[in-house]
Amino acid sequence: MKLDMLLQAYSNVKLATREDNLRILEYFNQSQLNNAKDAVIYKRSDDFFSLLRARSENYLVLFIELKGEIKGMASMSYHQAYVDQKLTTVGYLGDLRISLDKRAIVIWRKFYQDFLKNSPNMKETQNCQHYYSALMNSNARSNNTLVEGKVEKVQYQLENAFTMVNVIGRYPYLPRQKEFHLKTGALSSIEMSFVEEIEGNRKFGLDWKNEYSYRLKHWQNFDESNFIKVYFEGELLAVTSFWDPSAHKTIQLNRISSSIKYVSSLLSHLPLFHFKKAPKPYSNLNIIYLNQINFKENLTSKEKEKILKNLFLYLLEHCKGSDSISYCNLDFENIENIGYPFFTEKLEMGIYSIKLNQEVDKLDKKKGQVNGPLSFDMQLV
Secondary structure, three states: OOHHHHHHOOOOEEEOOHHHHHHHHHHHHHOOEEOOOOEEEEEEOOOOOHHHHHHOOEEEEEEEEEOOEEEEEEEEEEEEEEEOOEEEEEEEEEEEEEOOOHHHHHHHHHHHHHHHHHHHHOHHHOOOOEEEEEEEOOOHHHHHHHHOOOOOOEEEEEEEEEEEEEEEEEOOOOOOOOOOEEEEOOOOHHHHHHHHHHHHOOEOEEOHHHHHHHHHHHOOOOOHHHEEEEEEOOEEEEEEEEEOOOOOEEEEEOOOOHHHHHHHHHHOOOOOOEEOOOOOOOOOOOEEEEOOOEEOOOOOHHHHHHHHHHHHHHHHHHOOOOOEEEEEEEHHHOOOOOEOEEEEEEEEEEEEEEEEOOOOOOOOOOOOOEOOOEOOOHHHO
């Protein structure tokens, strides 16, 4: 089946092209996700499709049009990844925005079912049958609609809970750290094999050789100097990278929490304290993402914690113009103590597999569930 055939049954659902860029941007930038603390506004570069190309060269953007106005949209990005240790096509569902319009909601729910049903047989989706997405725990509307099963026959199953950790400063007096050796630069063949083996054993793990070269080519402001390798006494313990994706996307806050305003006004002026000044509302945040860390197998949670804190210290020192260092702390890594010596803001989220007509386990939505090692990079969301 071709996507065109499915769209013929849904005259109000359109496949976006570059000619729709401005309209898509206007609709997307008007949307905002509210959490309990701050109103977070996700904005794209002047080229909406830029971030999608950073994810993959294979993507779709679909939108609902009623009386000449966009009333909903979503994107699907496709890449090769591991499921049960076999490479297959995996799709990430993102940028989901549906207006509070009864007709648009009905259209999307019906189309969503049919799209997932036919995806394994569509050339445009590369016959994808494995979809996943990331959702904020505090976004009540998304959780009510998607996680609670309000879209008939479409079920979201929690794969792994995670905490988005934003490091905004550190105390002046640091506890003694284990003497890790951090190297930057291109990955050697040994370091490449290290990452490939780890990714091959993770759900949605990356086809790393291809992903490595793809990122160097398609991520703006990113090159081999952005890779960090962590050694201890000559042994490779972890590989990661960092990135400023502001050429592709930006984040704004339309209000700042009172606690951050207070702490910022107090600590940003004190000597020895390394603390970022609170950003002004509606200003673009300069965020450096510490990308997924591939840890050596069998490291303890305490050893991972020490490595992570060393990486935070490194980035705070080398990326002084940033407003925060952001890291996606997946529950399966079992790193619990990300606090002192850092000032942090945290946001609880989850990664969900999207299933159609399948039974899923009843989950504890509050605590989340750990289903095992999983590969995920928040900087591309």
